[in-house]
Amino acid sequence: MKQFMDKDFLLTTSTAQTLYHDFAAKTPVLDYHCHINPKEIAEDRKFENITQVWLGGDHYKWRQMRSNGVDEKYITGDATDREKFQKWAETIEKAIGNPLYHWSHLELQRYFGYTGHLNADTAEEVWNLCNKKLQEDSMSVRNIIKQSNVTLICTTDDPIDSLEWHKVIAEDTSFDVQVLPAWRPDKAMNIEKPDYLDYLSKLSDVSGIKVTDFASLVKALVNRLDFFASMGCKATDHALEYVMYYPATDAEVEAIFAKRAKGEAVTRTEELQFKTAFMLAMGKEYHKRNMAMQLHYGCKRDNNVLRFNQLGPDTGFDCINNFAPSSEMADFLNALNASDQLPKTILYSLNPNDNASIGTIIGCFQDPSAVGKIQQGSAWWFNDHKTGMTDQMISLANLGLLGNFIGMLTDSRSFLSYTRHEYFRRILCELIGNWVENGEYPNDVKVLSKMVQNISYNNAVSYFGFDL
Numbered sequence: 307m308k309q310f311m312d313k314d315f316l317l318t319t320s321t322a323q324t325l326y327h328d329f330a331a332k333t334p335v336l337d338y339h340c341h342i343n344p345k346e347i348a349e350d351r352k353f354e355n356i357t358q359v360w361l362g363g364d365h366y367k368w369r370q371m372r373s374n375g376v377d378e379k380y381i382t383g384d385a386t387d388r389e390k391f392q393k394w395a396e397t398i399e400k401a402i403g404n405p406l407y408h409w410s411h412l413e414l415q416r417y418f419g420y421t422g423h424l425n426a427d428t429a430e431e432v433w434n435l436c437n438k439k440l441q442e443d444s445m446s447v448r449n450i451i452k453q454s455n456v457t458l459i460c461t462t463d464d465p466i467d468s469l470e471w472h473k474v475i476a477e478d479t480s481f482d483v484q485v486l487p488a489w490r491p492d493k494a495m496n497i498e499k500p501d502y503l504d505y506l507s508k509l510s511d512v513s514g515i516k517v518t519d520f521a522s523l524v525k526a527l528v529n530r531l532d533f534f535a536s537m538g539c540k541a542t543d544h545a546l547e548y549v550m551y552y553p554a555t556d557a558e559v560e561a562i563f564a565k566r567a568k569g570e571a572v573t574r575t576e577e578l579q580f581k582t583a584f585m586l587a588m589g590k591e592y593h594k595r596n597m598a599m600q601l602h603y604g605c606k607r608d609n610n611v612l613r614f615n616q617l618g619p620d621t622g623f624d625c626i627n628n629f630a631p632s633s634e635m636a637d638f639l640n641a642l643n644a645s646d647q648l649p650k651t652i653l654y655s656l657n658p659n660d661n662a663s664i665g666t667i668i669g670c671f672q673d674p675s676a677v678g679k680i681q682q683g684s685a686w687w688f689n690d691h692k693t694g695m696t697d698q699m700i701s702l703a704n705l706g707l708l709g710n711f712i713g714m715l716t717d718s719r720s721f722l723s724y725t726r727h728e729y730f731r732r733i734l735c736e737l738i739g740n741w742v743e744n745g746e747y748p749n750d751v752k753v754l755s756k757m758v759q760n761i762s763y764n765n766a767v768s769y770f771g772f773d774l
Contacts, residue, residue: 310423311411316692316732321749322739329755330731333762335456335724338541338770339488339600339715344461344471346721347485348478350448356436357387361394363719365622366406371397372622382617388433395429405691405729412725417450447721451483454724457774460488460541465530466505466512469537476538484772489534489542489597494527495584497566498577520556520563520580524587535595540770542592544585546603547627549635549653554579582638589642592649598770599649602686604630604656626656626688632663639671639680650676650769652712654683661698665705678710678769686717690726695733709757712766731762 308314317323353359361367361381368381371393379385380393401407414420414432418439424432439445444453451459463469467487475485493505506517513526531539552575554562562576572580592599606627608614613623635653642648648671653664661682668680682702685694702708714730716723735758741747742754767774 311408311415311421316729316736317739318736319739319743321742321754322735324751325739325754325758326732326735330735330758330762331728333731333759335454335727336458336763336766336772336774337456337716337724337727338458338460338712338766339462339543339717340459340723341462341717341719342459342721343719344475344485344487346447347451347459347481348471348474350446352446353440354437355387355391355440356433357391357394359440359720359722360410361387361390363620365620367394367397368622370401370404370406373397374400382621391433392426392429395424395432396426399423399425408692408729409723409725412728413722416725416728417445417453417722448481448483450721451724456483456724458484458486458772460486462490462543463487463534465489465491465494465527465534466508468512469534472537484538484774486538486540486772487534488600489531489539490544491527491542491588492545494523495544495581497562497572497580502566503569518567520559520583523563524591527588528591531591531595535597539597540772541598541600542588543600543602544588545605546581546585546601547605548603548630549601549638550578550582550585551634551637551641552578552582553641554583559583585638586641589649589651590645590647593642593647596771597649598652600652600654600683602654602656602683604654604660605687628657628659630655630657630660632660632667635663636667636670639667643671648679650679650681652681652683654686656687656689658685658689658694658697661701662705665701669706676769678707678712678765681710681712681769682706684711684714684730690717690730692733695730696737699734699737709760710765711761712769713761713763727762731758734758734761 314323317326371381374397376393376397380390398407398410410424414424418436420432420435422428443449469487472485472487475481494509496502509526510517513529515522515526515529517523517526559580562572562580566572589599604627605624607624608619609625610623613621639648639651653668655664664682668682671680673679682698685698689698699708702711714727716726718726738754738758742749
């Protein structure tokens with residue numbers, strides 16, 4: 307029997323162990339998509355206790371606590387941090403097979419030196435150990451990032467954001483990790499939302515361009531996009547229900563905008579036509595600036611209306627949306643490609659059943675302007691577990707070039723979640739190691755080590771064009 311999460315955790319062959327320990331583990335971390343707060347990096351925040359680090363805003367954990375029958379008081383309510391931690395400890399001991407079990411214990415090992423296992427009985431020991439460690443200067447946000455061997459972070463930022471904290475970080479010569487903004491214009495696209503017109507008013511104020519029609523909306527966004535570019539932005543991101551393609555004429559799009567500007571509701575078809583026009587306009591602007599376009603889709607959000615009304619969005623009530631026609635995504639990419647304005651694009655589906663369709667679509671639009679110009683993104687959200695990551699990489703390998711894959715991201719709000727890169731790299735090395743030991747690929751350490759390092763780090767540096 308193997309020891310619990312020892313140095314060879316998830317590594318069952320000698321080839322996998324060599325690739326991980328000698329190469330992957332020593333490679334830096336580039337986190338090109340996350341949701342951490344740049345203000346906390348600028349101010350070098352220190353956390354008072356482990357609950358603040360682990361449970362403050364982590365809807366992954368909140369979902370599992372609810373699955374364990376925990377009252378909302380101990381999840382998002384007014385219970386003490388110690389009480390909330392106890393409820394999480396009582397939950398995690400039941401999470402066998404869940405990535406949260408592995409992530410949490412990797413974090414306990416790497417940042418706190420704890421090699422036991424968290425459960426209801428050990429909660430007090432772990433609480434005290436972690437909280438004592440968190441008081442050390444080594445556990446400030448910046449030092450956590452540094453000890454995690456991170457070289458660059460891309461946050462997720464709205465077009466109206468001032469990026470003031472990114473500026474503070476960039477001007478601080480004592481911290482050499484780049485923290486760059488990533489463009490996320492969902493609020494400017496979501497014409498159906500009740501607060502849409504309020505958002506346009508804010509965009510008008512920030513950009514200095516009065517948004518009165520679709521054309522001026524695009525101008526205002528281009529103004530802000532150029533500002534983001536001046537702050538080092540090289541990545542954009544969109545959260546979509548699915549990658550739609552409902553083409554409309556300029557006049558039709560302007561009529562839809564005018565209807566909404568008068569305070570009227572738009573139809574579902576009008577919404578999709580507007581969003582298609584929006585995405586096409588943005589894609590062309592990304593292409594001009596050599597920015598990568600990330601498309602996250604396949605999520606049905608805020609399903610529990612009772613809880614949504616109580617707690618708001620991003621609190622753990624989302625699920626996989628099975629409706630994502632690959633034909634429309636191909637048509638959307640083709641519409642940009644037809645005029646040679648298709649930017650570098652990364653496709654992430656929340657539905658693992660889409661792996662094969664993505665793998666075939668990306669092969670239709672590759673060209674010499676970038677190696678692996680159209681990428682399948684890493685297994686996302688409900689899929690970033692051992693099975694999901696393995697299945698995604700096998701599918702990508704079957705239908706494309708795994709060696710050009712840009713690898714893992716945290717997609718996290720936690721500063722301890724860089725161990726997700728370790729988790730990914732162990733799974734990657736195990737997968738490759740098995741292929742080698744099964745005689746499906748030569749045991750060429752020079753080639754294999756380069757491949758592992760590229761997927762772990764170098765491919766992403768080159769793909770986005772980061773200056774590292």
